[in-house]
Amino acid sequence: MTLKIDTEIEYDLEDLQYDIDDSLETDRWSDAPSEVKKLFHTLEWNIIDGEHPDTVGFIDEALDSEVTARTLISGPMAAGIAEVGRRFKMDEYFLPEVMMSAKCMHEALSRLKPLILAEKSEEVGTVVIGTVQGDLHDIGKKIVAMMMEAAGFTVHDLGVTVPPEKFVEAIREHKPHIVGFSALLTTTMNMQWETLKLFAAEGIREDFKVFVGGAPISQGWCDKIGADAYAMDALVAVDKAKACVTRLKNLNGGNPELHEAMLEIDRERESAKAEAGK
Template sequence: MPLEIETEIEHDLEDLKKDIETTRGTDRWSDAPADVKELFHVLEWNIIEGEHFDTKELIHDALEKECTARTMIAGPMATGIAEVGRRFKMDEYFLPEVMMSAKCMHAALEVLKPLIVAEKTEDVGTVVVGTVQGDLHDIGKKIVAMMMEAAGFSVIDLGVTVTPDEFMEAINEHNPVIVGFSALLTTTMNMQWETLKRITAEGKREDVKVFVGGAPISQSWCDKIGADAYGIDALVSVEKAKACVTNLSNMKGGDPELHAALLAIDTEREEAKLAEAVAS
């Protein structure tokens, strides 16, 4: 039986720092058996310290203990790389350290991807994703792509620093239901807008639903550039993508009603969370 471990707790980065640096007496993964909790802390440290030669072994150890790929991605891998981002921002880490941590994430995803993708049972449509021109970040986009694939989509991943031309070529060739732009830099987020303008100029806006995501991206950015949906994380992105091929499948890309319906998915989730918090 796969282990069910809570990974949804939201962390303030400062609290996470204190927690990671000073104690393992944490509420993170407290519902996991003690050996799994310890292993998760070791995996988290492995990513923070960029010990990429050992990452795959740790992932295999966790799989042997019945941890799921999703738990590892949303749990220790997410908190580990978040702490790396904080250290980088505070000038405690420089580029070489971040690159080593990214290597750990890629090593882990290499093991986990086949397990996630194996969940695919049906083909519900095509998604084209890519990181926009000028941007080399691809860890989050890869996670989104694999979760989409598990949910039944055929995913065409165009890689990193994808030009508007390349996005257009892929749209014309694959006729996707959704095209997703990832951007992690404030200096490249504008390329999401440029690519979207290009899709509109080529007369393809109604044919494709446009999703945007990445650390600096927000719902208000999505609204501003006229994209259809913002995906704060992979799970939310998949939920919205599924809506595009089920109850919202008759709506066209760029339709304000589609935009509102996709946004309502976030509102409903927030309301449900609030109701749950009030009830407990």
């Protein structure tokens, strides 16, 4: 038996700041039993506070309460690191604090990774993924890589600050179906475009589908640079990746029909969400 808790709810980070500071109580996770709700707030707070020696203990407690690894990642962990981002943006936090919070995220992900990977069933395809040159952010990319692996992909994660030439090298070696670029900085998102341009120059652009993601990335950016798919989170990335290696496998990278099919997946997801919210 696993607990089902809605992690798609939208929350206001301003509320998160005050409610969590004052009482560890918010409107979030109200569909969870009260002790789990409290544990989620404790985990959020642990990430915000950067107390990484305690992180795995809270994760284990939540797992003992029948909460799934996926719920922890898309629920309290995502909320905690989002609040860290808000504090950083407002100059309430500086780099050392963000680094401590990132360490909590990494420790939690290391604990959860084997549980996520245990879901892997049949082999569906190959993915090469990396954070583009100049960018050191990798928490989101690691989540995407993990979820892709759980969905049946063999994933070659090239790490962070990956130069375009290293992508080309890895593509020649692993012959992927999908190549993913992560970028978290407005100053590095252009490297997604540069890397894509190198693929065209090398004559390999059509050999695979290109996925782009990261906080400053949008569908508009994906369209502008001529990538095949944008995904705002790991779940959407997996849905689109699976479609690419099954019903859309005969459409080459860069094909406008493929691009339209990716947009259709977003539309279907939106209408399913609207339907569920009725």
